[in-house]
Amino acid sequence: MNSNESFFIIDCEGLTKTFETPNGEFEVVADFSLKARSNEFVVLFGPGQCGKTTLLNMMSGLETASTGSVVVNGKAVSGPGPERGVVFQSIALFPWLTVMGNVEYGLKMRGVGKQERRGRAQRYIELVGLQGFEDAFPVKLSGGMKQRVGIARAYCNEPAVLFMDEPFGALDAQTRYLMQEELQRIMSVEKRTTVFVTNNIEEALYLADRIVVLANCPTRIKAEYVIDLPRPRDYVDSRFLALRQEISGMLDRAL
């Protein structure tokens, strides 16, 4: 889309978030800056409960930053909007809509005609491997299937960037591996610029083009690693394990 080499599809500068509490100000995010190129898969990897979701929400527009700016695809982010897609840790499907209803929701809200949006939604339902479940309500689906719907819903709106907030955090370990492989497969079919938050180092290494290691409380950047291992990656490849060792060690010192 933008042939200009210096163009960053995500450009955050000096983001901070401070909450007022009865005991004074509480800084959750301190001076976070991130630039991402088109189609880059950036993983924000860090421990603990503090600030990662807030950070991602500031980038997506769900929360406002105390200071700093976010520019996505050349436009300043000032609130929620369909040019940015979000996949939630709590999945957050609309339980009264079927799989099809959930996936086509964004297109419907934006006035895309029924025939066209059904066609586009169907394509993404198939991309995430849920053909045959179009008319099922979320309550009938397993956790992994629900998050597939969550991914299809975000994809179907064709946003410029995707934000994924520990999307597999609520799944059991086995399903989690499976979903990492699925996301890798989906990305290989249809690559999107993605910022992905996780506290799982294997997941980070399996998916990332670049890992940003975060320090905790307030959340700030500790280190960055460009991961250029060939894909699909092998969890027990020696370079994979070496990086895993190195970044885990990094994390321990950050705590």
Added chain:
Amino acid sequence: MNTRNSASAVTIFRILAGLFSIGCFIALWHFGTNGTALGKLLPGPSVVLGKFVASFTTKIGKYTILGHAMWSLSRVMVAYTAAAVIGIGLGLAMGWYRTAEAIFRPFYEMIRPIPPIAWIPIAIIWFGLGESAKYFLIFLSAFASITLNSFDGARSVDRVLVGAAKMLGANDRQLFTSIVLPASTPYIFAGLQVALSTSWATVLAAEMVRSSEGVGWVIVSGMEMNNTTQILVGIIAIGLIGFMLATIMREVEAKLLAWNRQGT
């Protein structure tokens, strides 16, 4: 296969147990009223059931029992529908928009705790003895619980779902119709169900106070003529209609809220 067999065995047992308890009740009624002094106060089951069946063809006052039932039901439906439309709208608006809550909530809180029957005298003074007074009373009795439940529903909409909808491009109006309204339906239905039984109770009270037709009238006129059988016929009709209304409501809810149910 085994589990299905045992499941149907449980169902059969439950039906038999239910029939047994009803049978015991009727037997008790029968033997209690035949050959004791109680029989002078209370007619036996065969007399009452016979009269009930006969009342489908023989008129009590101006109408058959079906005619009276239709009168009562149509009164409920007119006022209940109006209360549902206004109550759901007002409740959701109060729950979702702060301004609407600030304006309407104090007034609503003032009206809410007053039992509908307390309005009967003023309804008669304001609207006379006609249909409007009955509509007014039924409306008030249904309105309160529908509004309250819709309000709770709109209040408890998952904020993450609201965020998700906004991120997918929903504007404020779409947020209300495509998220707040469906997310609140389980609450709204709880309110509609309570309101249906209170409306049914209120129409009977209103008819007993002043009317010349309806199931409530059947009971009162039975009392005035010292006709216990007619009172009991009225009571059976009330019970059956109440049961039917609740069943219809449950079926509609099961259809509309299929998404809200776990399992198959």
